[in-house]
Amino acid sequence: MVKRYEDWKGDLHDFLKIGDLVDDEITDHFLNVLPPATWTGSLIQMGEPYSHVGGKATFATLKKTPEGWAYAGHCYRGENTSTGK
Structure with missing residues (x-):
């Protein structure tokens, strides 16, 4: 199932x-x-940091998959593995 912008309510x-x-x-x-x-x-990573983990900024991240763009969580700049924070 694809998450749609029109269904987004509240916190991303x-x-x-x-x-x-x-x-x-x-x-x-x-x-x-x-x-x-x-x-x-x-x-693709949003331009404003979401948080800092280990003194490094993390960013809301999308990564390209064979099925399309998928949310990858909050990742360090240039990375697509979530820090879990």
């Missing part, structure tokens, strides 16, 4: 769970809410 980080596929509108939100921290063909 409560709405999305790691592994959730997202629609184009959520992907666009990640790109357009602020200039992205990372934007490649396989990784």
